[in-house]
Amino acid sequence: MNRLQKMALYNLIVIAIVLLIVVLVVGLIYHYQGLQEAREAIPLAGLFGLLGLSGVLFRKKRGGTDFDERDQLILRKSTAVAYSVFWVAWIAASMTIWAVLRRRGTVRVDILPIMVLIGGLIVVTVQSVAILAQYGWGGKCGKQ
Amino acid sequence: MASSELSNNIRRLRFENGEMTQQQLADKVGVTRQTIIAIEAGKYAPSLPLAFRIARTFNVPIEQVFQYEDR
Numbered sequence: 654m655n656r657l658q659k660m661a662l663y664n665l666i667v668i669a670i671v672l673l674i675v676v677l678v679v680g681l682i683y684h685y686q687g688l689q690e691a692r693e694a695i696p697l698a699g700l701f702g703l704l705g706l707s708g709v710l711f712r713k714k715r716g717g718t719d720f721d722e723r724d725q726l727i728l729r730k731s732t733a734v735a736y737s738v739f740w741v742a743w744i745a746a747s748m749t750i751w752a753v754l755r756r757r758g759t760v761r762v763d764i765l766p767i768m769v770l771i772g773g774l775i776v777v778t779v780q781s782v783a784i785l786a787q788y789g790w791g792g793k794c795g796k797q
Numbered sequence: 798m799a800s801s802e803l804s805n806n807i808r809r810l811r812f813e814n815g816e817m818t819q820q821q822l823a824d825k826v827g828v829t830r831q832t833i834i835a836i837e838a839g840k841y842a843p844s845l846p847l848a849f850r851i852a853r854t855f856n857v858p859i860e861q862v863f864q865y866e867d868r
Contacts (some may be wrong), residue, residue, distance in 0.1 A: 655831060721828035723841050788831075789840075 657787055660702040661781035731783035734764040735776045742775050804864045807837050810855045826850040
């Protein structure tokens with residue numbers, strides 16, 4: 654596996670684990686204490702900040718080539734796919750809110766950061782999956 | 798990215814040039830070994846500059862390394 658694949662895999666693992674923790678904790682608190690208390694646990698989503706460590710954990714090799722034109726192309730394609738999916742999801746979410754609440758409806762102020770967070774997660778998830786898919790899921794073509 | 802029309806003789810040329818390894822070729826042309834594997838397998842069509850660098854490494858014209866079939 655090269656650096657890009659390791660970073661993609663790390664991102665997917667962090668997203669899966671943090672998502673599981675947040676859903677479990679928020680779900681349990683909601684079940685036992687109610688919606689208001691469950692909302693207090695949402696800042697746990699700050700654990701997604703661990704995604705930012707991928708650049709530190711998987712440093713560039715000194716000397717030698719570890720990122721070439723093919724890697725660049727794969728990254729570019731994956732990013733394009735990720736932002737396309739994000740755009741469709743963003744428009745769909747915005748239109749859904751509009752359709753449900755109608756013109757006079759209001760959106761709670763804490764919904765916007767959650768939408769931005771979900772948007773970011775969509776970008777990172779789709780990009781990581783697209784990267785791994787293009788390398789052949791670390792198969793014959795993906796071996797270093 | 799995959800290119801079924803583009804075939805290549807890189808594997809044969811590597812063996813004719815002192816059994817050069819994929820890593821050695823990759824180091825000479827400035828790419829990763831993964832990219833050489835993908836090119837040899839026909840899963841990636843290299844850029845023109847990279848194709849020329851590969852041909853020059855083997856001291857042959859580019860047509861002897863890559864063949865394009867019109868389908």
